[in-house]
Amino acid sequence: MTRRLVGAILAAWCAASPMQSSAQVPPPTTAGQPAATAAESVPARPPRYEVALGPAWLGGYDLGSRSAQLTGNLGQPGLVLFETDTEMAGAFGLDAKLGYRLTPTLRLEAGLAYSRPELRTSVGDDAEGADALVAVDPVSQYVVEGALLAFALQWQVGGGVPYAMAGAGYLRQVASDGAAVDSGGVYHAGGGMAWERGRAASWLKAWGFRADLRVNLRTGGIDIEEATRVWPSLSARFYVAF
Amino acid sequence: MSARGLAGALVVAVAASAGVSAYLKFGAEVASGTVPLKWAQLPVRYFVTDRGVPGASATDLDAALTRAFRSWQDVDRATITFERGGFTGSVPFEPDGVTVIGFLSRPDLERTLGATAYTYDTRSGALVEADIFLNSEFPWSVATGGEAGRFDLESVALHEIGHLTGLGHSALGETELRPGGGRRVIAAEAVLFPIAFSPGSTAGRILRPDDIAGVSDIYPESRFRSETGSITGRVLKSGRGVFGAHLVAFNLRTGDLVGGYTLSEDGGFTLAGLEPGPHVVRVEPLDDGDVESFFDDAERVDLDFTATFADRTVVVQAGHNAGDLTIRVDPR
Numbered sequence: 001m002t003r004r005l006v007g008a009i010l011a012a013w014c015a016a017s018p019m020q021s022s023a024q025v026p027p028p029t030t031a032g033q034p035a036a037t038a039a040e041s042v043p044a045r046p047p048r049y050e051v052a053l054g055p056a057w058l059g060g061y062d063l064g065s066r067s068a069q070l071t072g073n074l075g076q077p078g079l080v081l082f083e084t085d086t087e088m089a090g091a092f093g094l095d096a097k098l099g100y101r102l103t104p105t106l107r108l109e110a111g112l113a114y115s116r117p118e119l120r121t122s123v124g125d126d127a128e129g130a131d132a133l134v135a136v137d138p139v140s141q142y143v144v145e146g147a148l149l150a151f152a153l154q155w156q157v158g159g160g161v162p163y164a165m166a167g168a169g170y171l172r173q174v175a176s177d178g179a180a181v182d183s184g185g186v187y188h189a190g191g192g193m194a195w196e197r198g199r200a201a202s203w204l205k206a207w208g209f210r211a212d213l214r215v216n217l218r219t220g221g222i223d224i225e226e227a228t229r230v231w232p233s234l235s236a237r238f239y240v241a242f
Numbered sequence: 243m244s245a246r247g248l249a250g251a252l253v254v255a256v257a258a259s260a261g262v263s264a265y266l267k268f269g270a271e272v273a274s275g276t277v278p279l280k281w282a283q284l285p286v287r288y289f290v291t292d293r294g295v296p297g298a299s300a301t302d303l304d305a306a307l308t309r310a311f312r313s314w315q316d317v318d319r320a321t322i323t324f325e326r327g328g329f330t331g332s333v334p335f336e337p338d339g340v341t342v343i344g345f346l347s348r349p350d351l352e353r354t355l356g357a358t359a360y361t362y363d364t365r366s367g368a369l370v371e372a373d374i375f376l377n378s379e380f381p382w383s384v385a386t387g388g389e390a391g392r393f394d395l396e397s398v399a400l401h402e403i404g405h406l407t408g409l410g411h412s413a414l415g416e417t418e419l420r421p422g423g424g425r426r427v428i429a430a431e432a433v434l435f436p437i438a439f440s441p442g443s444t445a446g447r448i449l450r451p452d453d454i455a456g457v458s459d460i461y462p463e464s465r466f467r468s469e470t471g472s473i474t475g476r477v478l479k480s481g482r483g484v485f486g487a488h489l490v491a492f493n494l495r496t497g498d499l500v501g502g503y504t505l506s507e508d509g510g511f512t513l514a515g516l517e518p519g520p521h522v523v524r525v526e527p528l529d530d531g532d533v534e535s536f537f538d539d540a541e542r543v544d545l546d547f548t549a550t551f552a553d554r555t556v557v558v559q560a561g562h563n564a565g566d567l568t569i570r571v572d573p574r
């Protein structure tokens with residue numbers, strides 16, 4: 001249901017893009033250039049393929065609290081041995097994409113993202129006075145995903161073209177000792193801006209820079225309960241198109 | 243050739259640690275070293291004495307034992323099974339090769355509700371007999387919801403049958419000293435905790451994750467190893483191993499608490515039978531019961547350190563060992 005809705009929104013955005021753009025003009029031209037100059041820089045064949053690489057920041061999310069509880073003796077409540085509060089902390093990562101330009105306004109992307117967030121558990125309120133601490137385990141996180149991007153060529157701002165995106169992927173998380181692996185699904189939606197420049201070499205039809213903000217939704221993976229987790233992420237990528 | 247021992251009383255017990263494995267199991271010295279005591283032949287056939295006490299007739303005892311045996315037998319990932327042989331005129335603690343459970347009057351054991359004595363083959367460590375006595379000097383009850391002032395027969399039987407399977411005591415509980423001597427349980431999370439809940443309580447009728455992991459470790463179904471995981475590591479104090487430290491693994495996903503001990507001089511431990519998920523590991527000295535009720539060599543047990551958490555959240559995966567966890571503790 002959710003994916004259908006996202007698809008509908010993207011379709012509506014694409015339909016709103018001017019037809020001449022999608023038919024003839026390559027996506028974003030150099031900012032401020034006259035149309036004629038832009039037209040002269042148009043390669044014989046618009047770029048079809050795109051490779052992007054860049055850093056990403058993933059926001060953290062709370063996994064919940066639990067009490068280590070012992071069964072109480074007659075007439076007494078249970079004894080809390082200690083309390084815990086767990087989160088998956090925010091982290092920086094690396095993001096690589098391979099794109100295919102279906103039309104000047106639509107792109108399909110496949111991507112691989114790697115990050116190393118920390119699984120952090122705050123432990124405290126110990127019944128025997130053990131010092132509180134934060135127990136940490138760095139998790140290697142891999143996401144293989146696919147996404148559809150829709151560019152709004154008619155809404156350029158500062159030479160950049162806004163775009164919307166949505167996609168889904170496979171999540172794999174590996175604990176620090178490599179023994180524990182959990183997997184799940186990741187879904188995302190968001191938007192960003194792309195600044196593209198023209199030909200840089202005979203084989204290179206365009207290059208540029210993209211930045212986007214996404215909302216990610218996760219099922220499965222390392223967790224303390226069966227729950228869907230949501231977190232933001234911000235990524236910036238340099239890309240080349242050919 | 244056989245040897246005989248007394249083990250697993252609720253307050254007074256003699257236990258032997260078994261090598262480097264998880265849980266406290268009764269160990270036997272055989273030619274090849276120390277091996278965990280366990281039944282080689284299943285089902286374990288037992289007989290019930292035909293004598294009752296006020297508050298619990300022989301039929302009541304039989305019914306309570308049937309329920310308690312069934313609780314252990316119903317553990318999903320354990321293969322142990324039991325078979326009721328019927329009533330007998332024999333009494334427990336007679337080395338006759340027959341497992342007998344019943345009441346005995348032992349006024350000399352004024353803090354002992356029950357105990358288990360076993361006979362094992364000294365060549366293999368296989369159990370051949372395990373008698374359980376329940377001290378008729380105490381007031382007993384089989385009332386469904388418990389009875390004020392009386393100890394719950396099924397709860398105590400469940401504890402002793404745990405010993406009958408080969409399990410030693412668990413330290414998953416907190417106690418306080420009583421003015422008149424002995425200890426009183428504040429809370430516990432294992433049927434095999436050495437001190438019983440107060441008279442009137444029936445909380446000891448339910449096996450806890452620690453008990454279930456323990457019996458599954460001794461008598462594992464094939465899927466036990468593939469469906470659960472383990473944590474190994476060491477407890478160090480001033481760079482040296484700590485012997486006899488009590489560890490508990492807390493599963494953040496299920497809320498399960500499963501305990502274990504450092505059972506080697508280098509402070510090594512294994513926490514096994516853990517359900518998959520992230521775990522917090524905590525270590526503490528054995529300060530909630532007589533050390534002798536856990537280890538027969540109490541002098542080796544180090545009690546001089548403070549309760550401490552591991553600084554790593556350990557993610558356990560089914561069928562795998564999350565190894566190499568080092569916990570450094572400080573002297574008190």
